[in-house]
Amino acid sequence: MIINHPLLGPRDSSEFYHMGDAVLMDRPDPEAENAAEQFHDYAYLRDNPAGEYRELWYHEQGDRSWLVVTRDTLTHEISSVELAREVARAQGRSK
């Protein structure tokens, strides 16, 4: 698989480390009433879709950036690659 890095261009996926579902960026609020339950769902449960999947890749052997990659888990086709930083900023985080 080739991941088209937004800053570095096309890179082989073996330079990256796959870190799982992109929902891991959205850590629950530890102060919430049902924080324990939310953290259980966050840490252990997954949608695991067959088809379009948003996932985190870490460019371990490159610029060490975190990417949000949208990929089809049935065909391995990658439809978009974003910097995780940009995704978080778009949500109003990490100003």
Next chain:
Amino acid sequence: MRFSAFKIFKEGLTGNKGWTPHWREPEPKPSYDVIVVGGGGHGLATAYYLAKEFGVTNVAVLEKGWLGSGNIGRNTTIIRSNYMLPENNPFYEMAMKLWENLEQDTNYNSMFSQRGILNLCHSDPQRDAMARRGNAMILSGADAELLNREQVRELCPFLSFDNERFPITGGLLQRRGGTARHDAVAWGYARGADMRGVDIIQNCEVTGFHIENGVCTGVDTTKGPIKANKVGVCVAGSSSRVMAKAGLRLPIESHVLQAFVSEGLKPTIPGVVTFGAGHLYISQSDKGGLVFGGDIDKYNTYAQRGNLPVIEHIAEDMRAMIPALGRVRLLRGWGGVMDMSMDGTPFIDKTHIGGLYFNGGWCYGGFKATPSSGWCYAHLLAKDESHELAKGFRLDRFIGGNMVDEKGQGPQPNLH
């Protein structure tokens, strides 16, 4: 029809006209006591033991494709009971004992061969860890022998003992481990279940569950709705997709594991050998091909094919462990989709929906567990309570912190 030496002799003399199909191809009945979703090794074993050991014969096995078309026919056929944790190894040792009697039990030649499994170690700490594992195995009733370098050399003289980076310092041997003919395992269980009245319905995909007031009363299929008192899902590789139809989110990700076969060679490798400084396991089939595999590809996928970096890594491991194989040609490779669970351990449990049960999360170690998985799942379906040896495989174990993390990797499925 019963297989025996006499039967083969008789058929040989009479033109082999007396062989009959091994199972029927029935249409589904309107209702069953138990529906098993998934006609793979574990599903067929479940149906077999339900009928044989627990007296539940009004059972259907629903299979989306053809019988045994999933991971039961795509694995590297290794059988072992060399786990360490008390939730795991007694369960796998139960499987080992069932394997040892499986051919007599099912009257089917599954070519079970206890040729031994040897895990190599390459440093003193690794050898200490193996001694500990071996002791744990013996405590749970399995067999284990810690070998020194010379004993390993006697068994497998072709290994690279003086590799500069990974010299071999010894190994852990389980002599009762080995391999079996994976397809024949599925066929033997299917035939045994069918003989006892189980309906095996192929090309019948489950498209939905009937859930009323928190109780599952049947399934929708491509062959119409079917009622059931109990529905046992057993579709490792597709667990998340199937259970999503019942509204469940699982502690599972799907990953691909690749396996390979080389061209046929003369007898080279006596049993199963695993590399301790990388991830490689290799054995030789009765036809002579080397059967080997390594790690999963480490990204979520439902495609039954992998990518080249893993193949390269496995080839490197193979050269490091057995330099003589450097010019062996690869015949074919394939991929299978694995349920990778959050702690590397499977599930055999009820769900919060009445009458709906779940078996899955086998990571890439499901084949060896086929008999005990089937037995324990049948126990759960028949008696509504977990088998003594499968009590650790709860679906809700993460809530209470009762994970069974053999490798100690935490909730990172691609590391298990």
